[in-house]
Amino acid sequence: MSLNLKEAVDSRRTFAIISHPDAGKTTITEQLLLFGGAIRQAGTVKGKKTGNFAKSDWMEIEKQRGISVTSSVMQFDYDGKRVNILDTPGHEDFSEDTYRTLMAVDAAVMVVDSAKGIEAQTKKLFQVCRMRGIPIFTFMNKLDRDGREPLDLLAELEEVLEIESYPMNWPIGMGKGLEGLYDVYHKRVELHRPDKYDGERFIELNEDGDIPTDHPLHKDSVYTQAMEDVELLTEAGNEFSEERIAEGKLTPVFFGSALTNFGVQTFLETFLQFAPKPSAHKTMAEETVSPYEEEFSGFVFKIQANMNPAHRDRIAFIRVCSGEFERGMDVFLERTGKKFKLTNSTQFMADSRETVESAVAGDIIGLYDTGNYQIGDTLYSGKMKVAYEELPQFTPELFMKVTAKNVMKQKSFHKGMDQLVQEGAIQLYKTILTEDYIIGAVGQLQFEVFQHRMLNEYNTEVILTPMGNKTARWINEEDLDERMSSSRNILVKDRYDQPLFLFENQFAMRWFADKYPEVELKALL
Ligand code: G4P
Numbered sequence: 001m002s003l004n005l006k007e008a009v010d011s012r013r014t015f016a017i018i019s020h021p022d023a024g025k026t027t028i029t030e031q032l033l034l035f036g037g038a039i040r041q042a043g044t045v046k047g048k049k050t051g052n053f054a055k056s057d058w059m060e061i062e063k064q065r066g067i068s069v070t071s072s073v074m075q076f077d078y079d080g081k082r083v084n085i086l087d088t089p090g091h092e093d094f095s096e097d098t099y100r101t102l103m104a105v106d107a108a109v110m111v112v113d114s115a116k117g118i119e120a121q122t123k124k125l126f127q128v129c130r131m132r133g134i135p136i137f138t139f140m141n142k143l144d145r146d147g148r149e150p151l152d153l154l155a156e157l158e159e160v161l162e163i164e165s166y167p168m169n170w171p172i173g174m175g176k177g178l179e180g181l182y183d184v185y186h187k188r189v190e191l192h193r194p195d196k197y198d199g200e201r202f203i204e205l206n207e208d209g210d211i212p213t214d215h216p217l218h219k220d221s222v223y224t225q226a227m228e229d230v231e232l233l234t235e236a237g238n239e240f241s242e243e244r245i246a247e248g249k250l251t252p253v254f255f256g257s258a259l260t261n262f263g264v265q266t267f268l269e270t271f272l273q274f275a276p277k278p279s280a281h282k283t284m285a286e287e288t289v290s291p292y293e294e295e296f297s298g299f300v301f302k303i304q305a306n307m308n309p310a311h312r313d314r315i316a317f318i319r320v321c322s323g324e325f326e327r328g329m330d331v332f333l334e335r336t337g338k339k340f341k342l343t344n345s346t347q348f349m350a351d352s353r354e355t356v357e358s359a360v361a362g363d364i365i366g367l368y369d370t371g372n373y374q375i376g377d378t379l380y381s382g383k384m385k386v387a388y389e390e391l392p393q394f395t396p397e398l399f400m401k402v403t404a405k406n407v408m409k410q411k412s413f414h415k416g417m418d419q420l421v422q423e424g425a426i427q428l429y430k431t432i433l434t435e436d437y438i439i440g441a442v443g444q445l446q447f448e449v450f451q452h453r454m455l456n457e458y459n460t461e462v463i464l465t466p467m468g469n470k471t472a473r474w475i476n477e478e479d480l481d482e483r484m485s486s487s488r489n490i491l492v493k494d495r496y497d498q499p500l501f502l503f504e505n506q507f508a509m510r511w512f513a514d515k516y517p518e519v520e521l522k523a524l525l
Pocket of ligand 1: 020021023026027028141142256259
């Protein structure tokens with residue numbers, strides 16, 4: 001292993017930020033990019049303030065700084081580390097891609113609105129992080145507003161998500177009365193408005209864990225309250241454990257306010273200290289590949305179709321798992337054994353701007369794809385011949401009946417569906433009795449993308465009939481009995497011919513479970 005490769009790999013920190021819509025993910029991402037020098041002005045990321053999603057801004061930024069930034073992957077350097085942030089859309093863009101993105105990261109940052117606590121979307125995303133056993137860091141945001149009691153928030157986090165928590169810092173007041181953070185980890189107080197005092201941002205704690213008694217804040221009731229809370233937590237709370245953080249069993253909690261940029265830098269610096277460097281990845285053969293392995297390898301975790309009808313190409317996102325990628329290199333696609341030169345047939349991200357010349361384990365690269373790649377595909381160079389573990393499938397929750405508007409278009413209808421299903425854009429089912437096609441997704445946007453792409457790429461207008469939310473449960477083949485199917489529990493087969501029920505709701509499922517206790521009902525993730 002070359003020393004340079006090891007050094008480069010060890011400097012990578014690759015993570016996703018997860019949150020419920022509006023918790024402040026975009027705002028904190030912007031702050032992080034500002035610290036990293038990747039953008040100069042807040043409001044650039046999703047352009048809430050500048051209008052629509054400002055893709056051209058990114059292009060400009062990339063040109064100026066020669067960094068690889070897209071809507072989905074952001075990269076910057078900070079404190080000798082190369083940071084890769086992967087976007088996991090929380091809004092209406094929520095899709096299986098969102099989940100799969102979590103397969104490509106080494107850690108997750110969970111942003112929570114401190115007035116709201118743990119919300120539905122966060123919980124869903126959190127489950128995937130837990131399944132992967134990656135470290136999860138929590139940022140309790142919007143401290144500049146009156147929120148819930150910090151102790152309540154911590155208790156809810158532990159209860160709802162079943163994870164231990166360790167507050168790295170503790171709010172001194174909140175909302176208009178926010179004075180600062182009692183930084184348990186750094187043994188200092190970080191002031192919200194240093195100019196209110198003597199201008200110093202930090203006050204070092206003395207041996208008793210207290211600020212000097214002559215400091216004006218010492219007499220403030222919010223400080224006394226914070227001290228009481230911290231004392232309680234020291235006695236009754238969890239102990240700090242780097243090991244448990246690494247295993248994803250304990251989440252370090254940071255309080256702050258992304259909007260007023262308070263506590264964000266402290267968070268970033270501490271996070272980078274504990275966030276893991278790229279680790280070994282598991283293969284189908286249940287072996288692992290070290291990130292320091294000289295040969296390049298990686299897997300496709302996401303395929304993004306270009307929604308612009310003028311460009312049919314798609315971008316395949318690859319997590320580099322080992323070695324170094326260099327533009328122009330030859331790689332093999334494991335599924336087909338086909339060899340590609342990654343310059344002409346596939347180019348990087350955008351046409352006109354600087355392309356990514358090289359990347360190492362931990363980095364994410366995007367390849368222009370003309371239909372070669374599928375979700376979960378492994379790419380490798382040399383004689384590695386590795387196949388990475390399959391990406392998990394997620395239980396869809398939304399379903400639509402799908403038909404071709406024009407019956408004469410059956411051929412392209414099937415071709416399009418086959419391809420989009422293989423690519424992982426949507427899941428496909430067939431009713432056992434009537435052989436109707438049903439598509440399933442975890443987010444509404446997947447249907448829209450499906451409809452759009454069927455029309456633009458396969459010239460087929462599809463009619464989607466909403467079936468609403470369903471609870472999907474797989475059953476064993478030997479339990480299959482068509483008489484069990486009804487409008488409340490539709491019996492279908494998935495694309496691997498495995499039978500499952502689409503239950504109208506949880507009640508219908510429980511009714512079924514009572515009636516047929518011998519039938520085992522299984523969920524995917
Ligand atoms: P998201 O990506 O998680 O959906 O959240 P986003 O950052 O877009 O933030 C959602 C809203 O919350 C925004 O307000 C944003 O300004 C606000 N916000 C984020 N962080 C903080 C914080 O620390 N304190 C306070 N008080 N507000 C915060 P908006 O009104 O929806 O949008 P905008 O028009 O103000 O941008």
